[in-house]
Amino acid sequence: MLYYIGAISLILIGMYAVLTKKNLLKIVVGLSIVDSGVNLLFISVGYVKDATAPIFSMPSLTADKMVDPVPQALVLTAIVIGLATTAVALGLVIRLYDHHKTLNINKIRQLKW
């Protein structure tokens, strides 16, 4: 339960950052935090207390002592994707800073209407 609360609060913190911070970098950080929150949440779904990795070659392991491996695999992928997104985002931030000489999102509003 604790994991859930922790992960969800991470997500919320991240979203708060994204929505209220004016600095582009902070927004990107916020997005990353959201990402991490989701990933943690996903991991905790598959978590079983005191269990270990599902290695079938270990005969001592029974099914209830295994964590669900699928979320872990998925999260691994998700982390990679999150990383890629963050990289693109940061690249864009650099580009924006080059052009606008500012990181304030309120000032980067050339495109409206």
Place this chain on the structure above:
Amino acid sequence: MISVPVILSVMFLGGVLAWLANRFVPKGASWTAAIIAAFAGYLVFALPSCGGEYTLALGSITLVWKSTNYSALFAMLVAVLGFLGILYSMDFMAGKKNLGYYYMNFLFALGAMLGIVYSQDLVSLFFFWEVMTWSSFMLVIYSGEEKSHKAGIKYFAYSAIGAYLILSAIVILYAQSNSFLLSENVKMFSGMSLGTQIMVISFLALGFGVKSAMMPLHVWAPEAYKESPSGFTAVFSGALSKMGIFGLGLVVFKFAANTEFFVYVRETLAWLGGLTAMLATFYAVIQSDAKKLLAYSSIGQLGYIIVGLALGTPLGIMAALFLTIMHGAFKAMLFMSAGAVYMRTGTTSLDDVSGLITKMPLTFLTALFGIISVAGIPPLGGFISKWMLYQALLETNHYFLIIVIFIASTAAFLYLYRFIFSLFLGQREKEFEHVKEVPWSMLVPMMLLTLFVLVAGVFPGLVLDPIGKAMGYLGNFKASWEPQVVFSAWGEKINMQVIAGTIGTIFILGALFIGFKNRKATRVVSTKDIHTAGEIPTENENLTYAVNFNQPFERAIAPILKWSVDKLFNLLGENLESTFEYLRYVYTGNGQTYAMYVILMVVILILFSGSIFGIHL
């Protein structure tokens, strides 16, 4: 074997061919178009007036084309006017740019009109309806001027509203009857619910009303007519706007006739038509541009036609259909003569042009016959239709409507006289000394139509024959006529032979008298040689009375003219459009705001998921 698809493909492929011809041969487009139009016209007349059925399956939709007596009448109108319009255009448009474009769209419009009348299913009707709309739109914007574009957009916007109303009616019908076939829908219509019936009929009537420029949906017409090239305006007003009448005929007699509220439909339409006729005439009186004047006149005349249709008696329908044909002819004549003036003087402003009668006598003659016909003065074709209309109004006890119609038809003299006076009579200014008569290819269509209104006036039976058949398609209507005599339901008759004979004899006697009575001494003097209280007018003295010609009448009807639907709609449209501007506050350009929308959306959906999705969290 002549069948509908052959005619349609001749028109549409011919359009493409004309466009191609323009690329390779100088003058190729006009000749190709004229030949195509003539050939298609021949095919239309050769097509048996009942039959030629053709079915085309397009996926889940089946299109059926067939010639009926009703469609044959309109098809002939389209074919003849189309051919004459193109013939007229040959020299009228000579030397202009984008002739391929012009003739292509012209032929497309003609093909689409033929498609409309031959359609036996609602989908192909709508299909061709839309093709007609855009091809005529293309011709309205032909000149490429800012003004024509404004007119074009307006035309298209109203047409789109009308077309979509028709479309809604069609799909509503389909939802009930599971068929697009006209006959099926007509058969099942009386079984549909009252709400459906009202909706379908009002949508269809409004939709077709837009095309036939029924008030208050007419506002597109004056500018669209004014801006389109005159060769096409003749067809536009003469034939294209009649497609609305074609549709209204179907609505009134095929659909509304089977409902309980038939009488309300008819009364509403009749009054709308009557008011259209009157108000449009008033507006025509105050116009100072020939084509705009004719445009309003056209709106008014279509009002008469709608009245006739809406009366629903044999005589009324006969009047409407007769006027449909006659209006096609005489409005084409008038637009063509206005176009001829435009070609030679470069303007259609009634304030600027004057005194062209000696320079363009045949054009004047066309205009003269045109206005006599529009005015409904015997013995030309306009009269007999007016007579039938009044008789029909009387026999159906429309006491006040007849007054409205009568005011309209009397006030029509004002603008008709203004039209012919300003262009052809009065003092001729120096700048028009060089003006010449238009070439034969423009005169031929005008003269042919002139001949037609004369013949149709004296022998209305010739035109009434196909009309009688067409009425048979609309319902079981019987009206009686002989080649030269028309009878009313009250037993009145009008004998055109006697009338034309009397008028002709006396006129000839009078003309002989005035021609031979001291012929030698009679001489022609210039229009500067006039009675001006002893003063001799100099060359530069402006004696033309043209600006604000109908001012006295304008003053009298000023309280009526104060209200303009056009302005109202414009205001409404502009205000509505400027409210769209508030969306600017939605799309702020700030990414964070957009993100906020996303979060808000989630929050709202979660909070209200109970009421929205029926899932209670």
Place this chain on the structure above:
Amino acid sequence: MDSSTWLKILGYIITPITAFVVGVTYGGIVRVITARVQNRFGPPITQNFWDIIKLYSKKTAVHHGLMQHWGPVFAITASVTSLFFIPVLKDSPLWLNNSFNGDIIFLLYMMVFGSLGMALGAGQTGNPNSAIGVARGLALMVGYEVPFVLALVAIMIQFKTTSIAELMAVQDGFSNWLIFQSPFAFIAAILAFLGMMHYAPFDVTFAPAEIASGPASEFGGKYLALMQTSGSIFTFAKLVLFTDIFLGGAGDLVTLIVKTFLLYMIPVLTGIVNPRYRTEQAITFFWKWPTVFGIIAILIVVL
């Protein structure tokens, strides 16, 4: 050819001549009456005849083009044709002419034919006064047509006919005259008639002092002669039409002349004592009380 055909042909000749004579005489009488009211002696009654004969015999006749040349022809065509389609005397083959081949609606339009021709002729002269006169005349026409048509419609729907002959047939006996059967229609029609005759206060069209006789100003010689002829015939035709419709027609010429003369005096006497309306005033005049009377007439029939 049998005798009825001959009779008909004779009718075609006699009717316009009679109309001409009567019309011109009326014109002369009007001049005398006007003069007496204005405390003058005035010309002799035959003066109008001499005027027209003089015009016919004159030689010079300038015109400004074909339309002016034919303008008077249009006018005479219209007046004579109208006359031929109006039953002049009841039940007399000599005077009925073509009246069974047309009806009121036809006449309404036929009457305009001449005005239009005249207007076209006047237009070609290039005289601005003529054009002004025409514009006024046409506007005025829209004015008086409203009460006139209202009155006619009231009558037509009352008797379910548009034929003048049938209307005459229902008016057998003095008390059946339509003037008594539908008085409001008569009032409306007679007020419209004031405008139709172009006497003051509705004489804006010709207003000699203002626009130099308007449309007629450029016509002279044979043209003016033909115009005046046509005008006289037309006056008579209109009077006969009114008599036929409202006063039960006439069985013999004397009755006809009495009735038409009395009828004629209404616009004439109104005209003498009235100043001139402006065009829009005239129009609004017609659209007020006469129209109300016309509507009342229709409502009476309907209700």
Place this chain on the structure above:
Amino acid sequence: MEFSPVLYIAIPLFAAFLIPLLGKVSKTLVKLTPGIVFLYLSYGSILLFPKAMEKPIVQVVAGFKPPFGISLYYGATAAFLITMVTIVGFVIWLYSYKFIIREPIEKYYMLFMMLITGSTGILLTGDMFNMFVFLEITSIAAYSLTAFLRDKDGAEAAFKYLLIGSFSSTFYLLSVMIIYSYTGTLNFADIAGKIDLIPPMAKGFVLVLVLVGMGIEAEMFPLNGWAPDAYSQAPSPVGAVFGGIVVKAGLYAMIRIVFLFFKTPEVMQFLIFMGILTLLIAEMAAMRQHQIKRMLAFSSIGQMGLVIIALGIGTMGSTSAALFQMFNHALIKSLLFFAAGYLVFHSGSKQIEDLEGLGYDKPVTSFFFAVGALAIIGLPPFSGFWSKLLILVSVAKAGDIAILLLILTGSVIEAIYYLRAVVKLYTRKEVPDNVRRTPISGLVAMGILAAIILYVGLYPGVIEKWLAPAANNLLNAADYIKAGLF
């Protein structure tokens, strides 16, 4: 070798990695590669399409049978949409051939191929998480392509897109997670069978998250703030990619999930409502635009609204009409973006005002724009007419006249602003002699699209006969489950 659906993903992916390498050798090779890829994929479509129409082809990737392994589901709907993607992709490539002259072109084509990979992946996959992966591949490629021109507006648009797009993927991932935590499976077919295992509350969350997450991709109002910016700032062919491919894939994903898991009347009502909102607001906004590409973008959103309405009606007829409309819109909007691209290029300005007189100076390009405009308004004889007609018929059959009239209101607005733009093109004005010509490849690309649009407009049966199986496949959850699980 027999063509298998996996190649739809594998070949573009392979090409995406190959292109940078080829770039070292020859630019021409780089340019040609995507064309070859698309030709090969179309060849595959020709082979597989008829089969898929009869019976869905389910391919197991990596040896595990469903529901354990990842499976590809090449059903009628997917086949239809993938064929559409192939056609559109091919013309976009053809158009890009001369249009994208800015270095580094190998990156452009690489990203383009990635985007195709992602989109076909979304359309093909039968696995929920796999869909997330493809979604992200598509998104990241799209972000980068938006900023491809390296100007400041492009970067801004891309950043907005990224910001909103991240939410999209986050929400989707969360929904995947919730579903997995209750059902323990990721295979669509399997989940659909076990959907009742999820308690209502969680189900509600999943629904909301999917609707919002995929709604962002499908440009549902008010989640579409990114779209006008991205469309208008990306290079024109990329605008076509967005309108023709990306959005369609996103919408497919949303609809597939909704139809499989949550096909309740309430949800359908909600879709209709959102569709109308999207349609009307987008059309109104489009009317007030001054930039041609922004106008096209808003119009694109509006068209998606129309499709969402039709899908929300949820009958056989409406769904096939929606698919037809998706197909038409993909082609027509691409045509419009292509033409607009060169018009903007020729006039040197993105403003509609500055297009004056181009119709006479650049007749062919302008002509194609006009054709596109007429087609998207839904005028015959172009293909847009039939899909709109079918949508309206299905709406009327569902008995909701109010919706019918609202759709038509949107259409009227659409007609007006499109014609305003067209008419602007044909306003007579002296245009300074412009030596730049629209290159042949661009014209051919537009010509192909225009020809298809006209052909389908005259013979709607060509497409229509495939619509019924495709719609059936989308609607019929039971069949999907049966086929998906063998």
